[in-house]
Amino acid sequence: MTKLLITYYSSYGHMYQMAKAARDAAAENNDYQVKLRKIPELEAAKKAMSGQDPYLQAQEVQSDVAEVTLADLEWADGIVWGIPTRFGNMPAQVKQFIDTAGGLWAEGKLEDKATGIMSSSNTLHGGQESTILSSMIPLIHFGMIFVGSTYGQNPELSADDFHGGSPYGPSTVAGSDGSMQPTEGDLKMAGRLAKRVARVAKGIKSTK
Template sequence: MARILVLYYSSYGHIETMAAAVADGARSAGGQVDLRRVPETVPETIAAAAHFKLDQAAPLASIDELANYDAIIIGAPTRFGRLPGQLAAFLDQAGGLWASGALNGKVGGAFTSSASQHGGNEVTLFSILTNLLHFGMVIVGLPYSHGGQMTLEEIVGGSPYGATTIAGGTGERQPSEIELAGARHQGALIAKYAAKLTVPD
């Protein structure tokens, strides 16, 4: 059974919801899944004043535990077209894992959200995937086997590089069923690839 980590940062809960869907998809494909979040770096008073969602149930991750997994799927919202500082600060602590090659050959993927359809989803995915490629990971995106991302019937996220959602300018839009289906699809694919690549202990 492949061990999967769904690691995320979420300010307002959109990525938290997507992370749960990714985790559900990985479990449906037989993965043993842990859901973790990266620490908030914004002072609590400022975060509360900005209405950050501070009551998230997922426990905090630590850098050292990343090497324990066969696959790591990372999600975060876009910040001006790239990954947010909270996630960058967390991943910047992984120099030891990079130096030792501890993540080489593991499976990785990314998912994200933005305020608008053209608000930086794909660049943010690549910002996350760049880290994973430097760690030596094998990348799995969201192929067009998730046909929902091709629909013209409604506004929808989705990209061959990873699952996405569109939150709206004030965060008023929640992930749609098509977007959640994409997140589940990507999670399931990553779990299946991780199981094929996992070498027994």
């Protein structure tokens, strides 16, 4: 079976919803074994946001999701990352986890794994595209093969209605107060990316 890891970080639950949609779509194919894992929170962030009810509620909803490990990265044939934007870049939580993977990089354990990235931001132009583009950099250092979202498979990318998404990967807009939720189109694009990463991973695996 092709093994697909969906790993994400989510403060307020938007990226969690996208990750679940990605998992559920990929799991429709019985040839894929899919894991959903969250990237650990930082203690400093817990302390800083512990007074915010939306944060506490979102963390409680995600409490049954296991935290990702380096063994999960090694296990997977393909990896979909859910990376929300922080000032146009990945959040510290994701960077810290990626920085712990140096041993896997040194041994080439992540080379030739298919990978894709989903993102989210408060505003439409709040860094969704720059976050995906900049987050590609360490993944390319790992030797992973980046998979984006095609226009042919994602008609939402050519639609005029409000939604996230780009050819670099799916995304969603939370709104300036965080009250907006992923649209149906956002969730569908997340699912299609997961399926595409799994297909590419399966193809690579078949040639080894």
